[in-house]
């Protein structure tokens with residue numbers, strides 16, 4: 001994929017769903033539903049909220065009095081665990097499979113709703129017995145295993161706020177997030193399986209706790225089984241705690257206000273410090289379940305596989321919460337898509353009869369590279385719908401996914417959204433026509449637009465900034481501990497409005513279809529992971545040899561982007577291959593393997609504006625041998 005290929009604003013090529021797909025779709029007439037939702041947004045969301053269980057009905061759907069700090073379903077009492085678990089075990093669904101787990105080594109586990117509910121209850125009681133109560137933060141740092149989901153749901157059930165840190169982050173990143181959330185409890189595992197080897201999570205967790213002594217208790221799930229040191233009085237095995245009498249299978253669900261916090265999830269922004277995005281029980285449950293229901297058309301007989309990690313927002317919304325709220329059966333697979341062979345995913349699809357597969361362009365491109373023979377060895381006829389998320393999907397990968405995996409009969413739901421938005425904002429539904437590379441049109445209730453710097457709507461084909469003009473129930477409520485930063489980052493680009501600024505540039509075409517181009521801020525998407533240039537730069541500068549650093553994203557065929565870094569060295573240090581290796585190791589330790597630059601170059605100066613801002617645009621152009629554009633503001 002070249003940068004240009006993604007940027008093509010419109011193709012006249014349409015792909016229409018089959019009659020069968022349209023007939024089954026929850027929403028068959030997008031236009032009418034969209035117009036109804038815009039005409040009476042509060043009535044629309046109230047009707048959606050009525051499909052869920054509440055201890056007490058809300059008094060007001062939306063309180064705008066302190067915008068952009070919106071409140072949804074004001075006065076409503078609920079708990080997302082009431083909807084994801086408690087209500088199902090009172091119906092026939094108690095015996096339905098909720099989770100089908102496959103470990104990378106090939107081990108399998110299944111959980112009915114009844115069993116999952118019991119495990120969550122038991123662990124909720126364990127956490128309560130440790131003094132964790134409503135509002136307390138709990139950090140979770142684990143691999144992709146059922147206990148991660150159990151831990152998250154247990155926190156929700158007792159009213160604790162979970163902060164999940166992706167298992168690919170380093171001790172430093174983990175420590176920062178523990179510190180920011182002030183978590184007294186950390187839940188981790190001995191290790192995680194990845195491509196046949198063990199990622200030693202407990203070891204990393206120990207180092208993080210050493211840096212962040214706020215943690216009093218560490219709960220450790222045994223997954224990989226190697227010896228790990230356990231610190232007496234601080235560290236406890238999960239299985240030991242779950243065997244105690246205190247871990248009863250009955251656990252009262254905490255009654256939460258609709259606006260009480262559910263979780264914090266850290267994401268990258270323009271400055272170095274990660275932002276703790278906060279979501280709440282009420283609006284989030286309504287938004288995630290509605291979007292999943294309508295976009296992926298979930299039915300009781302479906303087997304839904306969202307192949308993301310629960311440690312990212314995609315996993316939070318569309319593995320842990322929405323599928324369970326809808327009473328779906330879902331698949332979780334622990335390991336790498338190409339381990340031990342590039343057919344691992346296709347084998348899983350065949351074995352479990354997966355009907356809906358939701359993944360990321362980087363995974364699709366990665367698997368596409370191995371050729372068609374691998375998927376062709378498997379019966380993929382159970383598939384009905386496909387999905388993509390995380391970055392723009394280039395038409396070539398889209399068509400491969402559509403033709404080779406979906407056999408030309410499974411529409412691809414290219415869902416555009418963000419950690420901050422809670423759920424899909426611009427997305428197809430199964431009944432609409434698709435154009436490869438476009439995320440199509442906004443979900444009902446969402447007023448999206450592409451505007452210029454003055455806020456005027458851009459005409460078709462003209463690039464501008466993607467904004468959302470009105471609030472929606474799944475939107476972030478604040479940045480944890482820093483509400484001003486939320487206003488500044490997302491809601492202050494257009495004075496006199498409360499438009500949400502996504503940070504993406506986009507175009508609309510003549511049909512009103514959106515084409516997302518990419519980030520306009522200093523955020524790089526590497527394999528769909530979101531990294532801030534500032535995080536990588538401060539990571540590099542924390543090495544004793546580096547005085548100054550600049551990081552940029554360069555288009556890459558498989559990963560979307562890779563990182564190039566430019567370093568100015570301190571006096572007395574010489575650039576060498578050994579130093580490149582040392583800096584890569586340093587970044588691995590400071591942030592994690594996902595942030596390692598694929599190229600590090602030593603330079604004597606960085607291109608800067610006269611006011612001292614690094615001109616990453618110039619570095620990017622030079623790295624790709626492209627014209628440097630206007631460099632009149634470049635310092636001598």
Ligand code: PRX
Nearest residue numbers: 389390391392414415416417418419516530
């Ligand atoms: O640039 C957009 C890109 O991912 C960013 C959000 O990243 P994150 O918060 O990590 O959430 C990713 C998963 C929801 C957006 O600002 N992005 C996400 N989905 C798409 C996308 N870009 C193009 N097309 C998409 N479908």
